Each structure stands twice: as C-alpha cells, then as structure tokens.
Amino acid sequence: MARTAGSHSDITGPRVRAAALRLFAQHGYAAVSMRQIAREVGVQAGALYKYTPDKQSLLFSLLKGHMDDLLAARAAESHPADPVAALRGFVEFHIAFHLERPEAVFISYMELRNLDAAHFDVIERLRRSYExxxxxxxxxxxxxxVFDVPDTKIATLAVIAMLTGVNTWYRAGGRLSRDQVLTIYWDMVRKAVARD
Structure with missing residues (x-):
C-alpha cells in the first residue's frame, strides 16, 4: 500500500511540504530523511515520490515557493516615488512578511548551501531581483x-540582514509589539542611510 487510507493527493502534497519545512527548520536538511518526512505525514516512504522526485527537489520547491510568495506579495504593495517613503514601505513590508514565516526564512538562509548548482542559481536570481x-x-x-550611501550594494545587503535578523529574536506576546518593532527598525534604517 503506497498511501495511508484516507489520504488524498490535494491534502497530502501540502502536508508533505509543511512537514519537510518544519523538519528541515528543526533538524537541518542533511539530518532529515525522506522516511522521517513520510512518518510525520503518515504515509509510507515510497508514497513521497508521488509528490517530489527527491529530497533535493523538495528543498528547492520550499525555497522557490518562499521567494515566489515574497516577490508576489511585494509586487502587490504600493511603491511610492519618494525614496524615503519607498524605503519605509520596504522596511515595514520585509519585517511583516518574514515574521509570519519564521521556518521558511530560517531554511531560506541556512539551507541555501545544500542546493545543487542549478537550483542555487535559480534562488539567487530571485533573491537578487528582491535585493x-x-x-x-x-x-x-x-x-x-536624501541618503548618504557610498556603496548601495553593501548598504542593501546590510539593511536586509538587519531586517531579517528580527526573526531570530522576536516573539509574539513579548516585550515589544510588532508595531513597536517596525517603528524601531524603521528609525534605525533611516538613521543609517540619512544624509546628515
């Protein structure tokens, strides 16, 4: 029997992805086997291959899915012509989007190194378009x-690293509300790039 009784492909496929995301984030890509993912989902190990050809493809689909969602959500945002308003919009969007997806953010940064060259190139192109x-x-x-930025590429990478770092410490219900975090981070980014 390839599938646990009562499982359906339109339900099981997303469950496979969710289980892989959770396990990769908790234990690391290298430490997780297809058998563990199958056990988490409640299917036989061989049934996973109905949803993904292999573990590498599963990792790639998770990373690409995250980038596709990020770019689509960003495209739906307003893009003011004023650079200060545009920067504030980017900062607030980045933090709000990523706080909702801590596991996806974690594996997007920590497991990128486990992609083969062809898959890595695809994700890097998507990341570059966002950057x-x-x-x-x-x-x-x-x-x-209005900005004093000697090297825009370095400033870009520094700002994104700072904003993404919120995921390492922020917890809902903690000392600061999400709105307070957005305000503090916007103030730090603004001061970092502002012309004196």
Whole structure:
C-alpha cells in the first residue's frame, strides 16, 4: 500500500511540504530523511515520490515557493516615488512578511548551501531581483540627496540582514509589539542611510 487510507493527493502534497519545512527548520536538511518526512505525514516512504522526485527537489520547491510568495506579495504593495517613503514601505513590508514565516526564512538562509548548482542559481536570481528593488530605492535616495550611501550594494545587503535578523529574536506576546518593532527598525534604517 503506497498511501495511508484516507489520504488524498490535494491534502497530502501540502502536508508533505509543511512537514519537510518544519523538519528541515528543526533538524537541518542533511539530518532529515525522506522516511522521517513520510512518518510525520503518515504515509509510507515510497508514497513521497508521488509528490517530489527527491529530497533535493523538495528543498528547492520550499525555497522557490518562499521567494515566489515574497516577490508576489511585494509586487502587490504600493511603491511610492519618494525614496524615503519607498524605503519605509520596504522596511515595514520585509519585517511583516518574514515574521509570519519564521521556518521558511530560517531554511531560506541556512539551507541555501545544500542546493545543487542549478537550483542555487535559480534562488539567487530571485533573491537578487528582491535585493535590486532596495538597491534602486537607495540609489534614487542618494541621487535625490536624501541618503548618504557610498556603496548601495553593501548598504542593501546590510539593511536586509538587519531586517531579517528580527526573526531570530522576536516573539509574539513579548516585550515589544510588532508595531513597536517596525517603528524601531524603521528609525534605525533611516538613521543609517540619512544624509546628515
């Protein structure tokens, strides 16, 4: 029997992805076997191959799915022409989007190294397109004389690293509300790039 009685492909497929995401985030990609994922989902190990050809493809689909969701959500946001307003919008979007997906964010950064070269290139291109938007905002702000950023690429990477770092410490119900975190981080980013 390939599938546990009562399981359905439209339900089991997403459950496979959710279980893999959870297990990869908890134990690391290398430490998780297809058998563990199957056990978590409640199917025979051989049944997983109905949903993914192998563990590498499963990791890639999780990372690509995260980037596709990120880019689609960002495209749906407003993009003000004013560089300061655009930067604030980017900062608030980045934090709010990523706080909702801590496991996806964790594996997107920690497990990128486990992708084969072809899959890595796809994810890197998607990441670059997201980073390029922030770099464009910083460049426009520099050209308008409102940002003092000597190297927009380094500033882009530094800002994204700082914003993504919120996921390592923020907990709902903690000392700071999400809105307070957004305000504090916006203030730090603004001061880091502002012209004196």
């Amino acid at each position: 390029d938007e922030l770099e464009t905002i910083l460049r426009k702000g520099r050209e308008a004389g």
